[in-house]
Amino acid sequence: MLKDEFKGADKLKTELNQFHVTVPEQKLRQKQTTWQRFIRYLASPAQDPFEKTTVTTAGLNLTRIIPLACGVGISIVSLVIYT
Amino acid sequence: MKRNEEWMKIYQNGDEAGYTALYEKLHEPLYCFLYRYTQEEQLSIDIIQDTFEILQKKKHTFNPAKGTVKAYLFQIAYRLLMNKLNRRKKWRSLLPFLAPQTHHSINMDEKLWIQQAIAKLPDKQRAIILLVYYEDLPQREIASILNIPVGTVKSRLHQAIKTLKEDLKEDFYVKG
Known part of the structure; x- marks a missing residue:
């Protein structure tokens, strides 16, 4: 038996025995459709792509200033073009 | 008490009692294996459900000469798990910010x-x-x-x- 390979590894066996699993019987019996799984996938939290910039004050300010600057820039360009 | 292989034979002959008995006997060890491997409850549940769905569709492909029912089900579950994890890895490398964060139940x-x-x-x-x-x-x-x-x-x-x-x-x- 392969389990004999654990002979002499009592400490490891003790640790392994602590890994108990509780089977969620109720959830297992509730079969989800592909659509429900897709909705769950869409609703699951994803990583914030701007996390690295928004954690610092400078980065946070930048994310506020950039759209403002873009808006001002676009306004100026449209004024120059149409006047 | 009947062995898994006997229940499988009953199920292959069209008696749903065989399927019920196999589910009752094997869903727990399968779940424990999947949960210990992934440490994700929902992923383990999905794979268990898919595994038994495949069993329903392909019950006639089981051949007792090739191995036990337990090994057969574990094989299906392990393949499904690998496919899901590989797909997840691909998503993560292509669109890292769109890939859902995994919820490991590790405290x-x-x-x-x-x-x-x-x-x-x-x-x-x-x-x-x-x-x-x-x-x-x-x-x-x-x-x-x-x-x-x-x-x-x-x-x-x-x-x-x-x-x-x-x-x-x-x-x-x-x-x-």
Whole structure:
């Protein structure tokens, strides 16, 4: 038996025995459709792509200033073009 | 008490009682294996449901000469798991910010050292240690589940035990 390979590894066996699993019987019996799984996938939290910039004050300010600057820039360009 | 193979035969002959008996007997060890491997409840549940759905569709492909029903179901579940994890890896590399964050149920509690240690093991070693220690499956069945040569099972088991022992030793020194 392969389990004999654990002979002499009592400490490891003790640790392994602590890994108990509780089977969620109720959830297992509730079969989800592909659509429900897709909705769950869409609703699951994803990583914030701007996390690295928004954690610092400078980065946070930048994310506020950039759209403002873009808006001002676009306004100026449209004024120059149409006047 | 009937063996799994006898229940499978009953199910193959069209009696749903066989399926019910197989589900009752095997969903728990399957869930435990999947949960210990992924440490994700929902992913394990999805795979269990898909595995039994495949069993319903392909019940006639089971051949008792090739192995046990338990090994057959574990093989299906392991393949489904690998497909899902590989797909997830691809998504993560293509669109890292769109890939859902995985919810490991690990608390950084001291008593759960083993959960962290198993999660840290390389994928191939993790499956072996779980199938040997918790399921007590024979070498030949593990080889067929993981689709690897019989000799590789033992070598990977040795590596896994060695890694866990070293990890345990380090943890002991850190605590000390």
